[in-house]
Amino acid sequence: MGSMKKLESKIKTSRQRPLISVMAALALLPLAAFLVSLSFGRYGIPLPQLMQILFGKLCGLTPTWPDTLEKVLFNVRIPRILCAMMVGAALAGSGAAYQGVFKNPMVSPDILGASAGAGFGAAFAILNNYNVIGIELTAFLFGIAAVALTYFLGQAIGRNMNTVLILVLTGMVVQSLFSAFTSVIKYEADPNNKLPEITFWLMGGLTSSTQKQVWMMAFPFLAGLVILFLLRWKINILSFGDEEAKALGIDTLKIRVILIMASTLLTSASIAISGMIGWVGLIIPHLARLIVGPNYKVLLPASVLMGAAFLLLVDDVARTVLVTEIPLSILTAIIGAPFFIYLLLKGRSSWE
Amino acid sequence: MKSKRFKFIAWAICAVILTFSIAGCSTTSATQPAxxxxxxxxxxxxxxxxxxxxxxxxxxxxxxxxxxxxxxxxxxxxxxxxxxxxxxxxxxxxxxxxxxxxxxxxxxxxxxxxxxxxxxxxxxxxxxxxxxxxxxxxxxxxxxxxxxxxxxxxxxxxxxxxxxxxxxxxxxxxxxxxxxxxxxxxxxxxxxxxDRTAAMVAKVPADEKVKIYYAESADGLKTDGNDSMHTEVINFVNATNVVTMDTSSSGKGASVSMEQVLKWNPDVILANSRMGGSNFLKTIYSDKTWAGVKAVQNKRIYVPASLPFGWFDRPPCIARVMGVEWLAAKLYPEYVKVDLKSDVKNFYKTFYGVEITDAQAESLINS
Known part of the structure; x- marks a missing residue:
């Protein structure tokens, strides 16, 4: 235990004090984004009326406001805001965890096949006429199944080899396998009926967020996040290498499995309600690392907070700018790709 | 041992290729002369x-x-x-x-x-x-x-x-x-x-023009804009598609937010029963949020027939000729006085060569 303390202090940087204020600022970020987002939307709700409804509801006043406004606010806008925040937080948090577990900054949650598996699950469910909940549940289960398959294949193949590399490779295989299965279903699907439905689903987006979606997401979200949060300091140890960690008496394999499971839970739950949204899991942890440094004790919460605020603001753009929705994945890619190139360029100059 | 196995595999592959090519020849030779x-x-x-x-x-x-x-x-x-x-x-x-x-x-x-x-x-x-x-x-x-x-x-x-x-x-x-x-x-x-339908709907005054939202997919939030090949019937029957936006004509459609639908507050929702639409139809009347839309309050959700071909869309085909009359009659019963049932039977007989029963005609009209 003593050596552990030493390790931790090794990680701690001299900018310990400013870090606290930075974290406080980051904690305020999603809250501010939430309040700002409340006033955005295609259905115009004047700010005074918005305040009136919110306070009225909080204090249990009898409604003096139009019923429709209340419905828009509580059945449409707030559920969507909550979904966007949870998905953003889940993707960024699991992305940060994956990067630590695989000791690879280029890894993102879909590398082990979660998205491909979920996509296939949804296509399969749509082809078999499941209802909305059924589609989301099937997507969720297949996302987890794909990662489990990757994991066990990796275990079976890489007994005495570099397991991380094997895992990433089997992940690629499982990913393309499930994408192929999805293509088979799309090929079989009726082009006037099922095919457009599958295409719609794979396009993703938070358009159909309702209170039901919020509750469906809440449990896996909290469970996954609590596990990551409790184990966050152990990710630091993993990033030092298995040898060192073993010397400290840490069962690296067990920790890895738990972390991967929790991250997959988060990713699959997100994909199930929002479809595939790329880049968040990759760029937000990097951005967080730029701000708070590599210590997972603060990096993980920072990623989660920034992810929530980021996706919420991007979704605000997606749902308000045009009459029709802008697909979220397009926006995150347009913001994410240039930022990532910037990171690569910056990385190169620091290597030189 | 190893080379023996490879030899076997090679032979097996040859055998498979041979069988397939023979089968391939036989199918082509069967169709060719005819x-x-x-x-x-x-x-x-x-x-x-x-x-x-x-x-x-x-x-x-x-x-x-x-x-x-x-x-x-x-x-x-x-x-x-x-x-x-x-x-x-x-x-x-x-x-x-x-x-x-x-x-x-x-x-x-x-x-x-x-x-x-x-x-x-x-x-x-x-x-x-x-x-x-x-x-x-x-x-x-x-x-x-x-x-x-x-x-x-x-x-x-x-x-x-x-x-x-x-x-x-x-x-x-x-x-x-x-x-x-x-x-x-x-x-x-x-x-x-x-022409007959066009003449009847032309009499509808501008202030009685119906605002339509075309709902596709399970959440009802995928749609097509008024310039799309998928919504031509709406324009033809002198109604207004609330989605005045330029959506692609490639068949991919666009999605809109629930807030936007509430803001449009359409008089009528046309729901495609395919593409997951059957799930939408199951929940639409019990959904709290959709209850805020005028079309739902007035129970004006219409589902165009899709058998054997789509009357409205998916694909936008000749059956739309029947769809035009049907939609006009549903939207403007005051102005469009037609005998839908006999027209449907006549259409199916003339175009598809099938005699349909009164019950079938009715289920097509009120599907």
């Missing part, structure tokens, strides 16, 4: 101008047609079904109920739909169609279809898929397929039917 003779006899060519203004040389006698999408397949089916080489996708049991027994088992050839190619160029070539029939919307054609024509040397005839061109399509296709009388008869039917 298909080659008529087109060889009709070696004279004639030149026609298709609806995009292209001059195309086609055989004097056209006996076999491959249509690249259901839009073409369905119009040829109503005009000269014996010249149809096959369907574009597998028909469902419900759809087959309205198809004459003779054509129920027509082979499935695939097509070019939703930007995706599912036909096999060699398989199409082996069937030696006299022409390839394609439908364009706003003059837009698919490169894949043009490429198919170039690769196979089979003439590609391109028609205009707009609703108002339906009668003209029947006339031209009647000439091309050598069934001018039927072509003209169906064209007259289409023109008369469309």
């Amino acid at each position: 298909s080659q003779s008529p087109s060889a006899a009709a070696s004279d060519k004639r030149e026609i101008t298709d609806m995009l203004g292209n001059k195309v040389k086609i055989p004097a006698k056209v006996n076999k047609v491959f249509c690249t999408s259901p839009i073409g397949t369905y119009i040829v089916y109503t005009l000269a079904p014996n010249k149809l080489l096959g369907w574009n996708s597998k028909m469902s049991e419900d759809e087959l109920k309205y198809i004459s027994p003779k054509y129920k088992n027509l082979q499935v050839l695939g097509g070019n739909m939703g930007g995706q190619n599912t036909f096999n160029t060699e398989a199409i070539t082996a069937l030696s169609p006299d022409i390839i029939l394609d439908f364009a919307y706003n003059g837009q054609t698919s490169d894949m279809v043009t490429e198919l024509g170039k690769q196979t040397g089979i003439p590609v005839v391109i028609m205009d898929g707009a609703l108002k061109s339906t009668a003209a399509s029947y006339r031209l296709l009647g000439k091309i397929l050598g069934v001018e009388d039927r072509g003209n008869m169906l064209a007259d039917y289409v023109q008369k039917s469309l």
Whole structure:
């Protein structure tokens, strides 16, 4: 235990004090984004009326406001805001965890096949006429199944080899396998009926967020996040290498499995309600690392907070700018790709 | 030991290839004699101008047609079904109920739909169609279809898929397929039917124009804009599509937010029962949020029939002629006084050659 303390202090940087204020600022970020987002939307709700409804509801006043406004606010806008925040937080948090577990900054949650598996699950469910909940549940289960398959294949193949590399490779295989299965279903699907439905689903987006979606997401979200949060300091140890960690008496394999499971839970739950949204899991942890440094004790919460605020603001753009929705994945890619190139360029100059 | 195993595998592969090539030969040789003779006899060519203004040389006698999408397949089916080489996708049991027994088992050839190619160029070539029939919307054609024509040397005839061109399509296709009388008869039917509805809906005053939202998909939030080939019927019957936005005509559609739908507050929701729409219809009247929409409060959600072909959309085909009358009657009962039931029976008999019962007609009207 003593050596552990030493390790931790090794990680701690001299900018310990400013870090606290930075974290406080980051904690305020999603809250501010939430309040700002409340006033955005295609259905115009004047700010005074918005305040009136919110306070009225909080204090249990009898409604003096139009019923429709209340419905828009509580059945449409707030559920969507909550979904966007949870998905953003889940993707960024699991992305940060994956990067630590695989000791690879280029890894993102879909590398082990979660998205491909979920996509296939949804296509399969749509082809078999499941209802909305059924589609989301099937997507969720297949996302987890794909990662489990990757994991066990990796275990079976890489007994005495570099397991991380094997895992990433089997992940690629499982990913393309499930994408192929999805293509088979799309090929079989009726082009006037099922095919457009599958295409719609794979396009993703938070358009159909309702209170039901919020509750469906809440449990896996909290469970996954609590596990990551409790184990966050152990990710630091993993990033030092298995040898060192073993010397400290840490069962690296067990920790890895738990972390991967929790991250997959988060990713699959997100994909199930929002479809595939790329880049968040990759760029937000990097951005967080730029701000708070590599210590997972603060990096993980920072990623989660920034992810929530980021996706919420991007979704605000997606749902308000045009009459029709802008697909979220397009926006995150347009913001994410240039930022990532910037990171690569910056990385190169620091290597030189 | 190892080399022995490899040898076995090699032999096995050879055997598989051999079986497949023999099977492949036998299928082609079976279709070849039947298909080659008529087109060889009709070696004279004639030149026609298709609806995009292209001059195309086609055989004097056209006996076999491959249509690249259901839009073409369905119009040829109503005009000269014996010249149809096959369907574009597998028909469902419900759809087959309205198809004459003779054509129920027509082979499935695939097509070019939703930007995706599912036909096999060699398989199409082996069937030696006299022409390839394609439908364009706003003059837009698919490169894949043009490429198919170039690769196979089979003439590609391109028609205009707009609703108002339906009668003209029947006339031209009647000439091309050598069934001018039927072509003209169906064209007259289409023109008369469309003109009659157009005259009736023209009397609807501007302030009584109905605002329509077209809901597709399970959440009801996917739609098509008013410039799309998928919503032409709405414009035709003098109603307003609330989605005035330029959405793509490629068939992908657009999604909108629930807030936007509440803001539009449409008088009528047209719900596509396909593409997950059946799930939408199950929940729409019990959903708290959708309850805020006028169309839901007034129970004005209409579902266009889709059997055997879509009356409104998916695909936007000749059945829209019936859809126009139906939608006009649903939207403006004061102005559009028609006997829907007898018109539906008449339409199915004239175009599809099937007698339908009163009950069937009613279920199509109120599906």
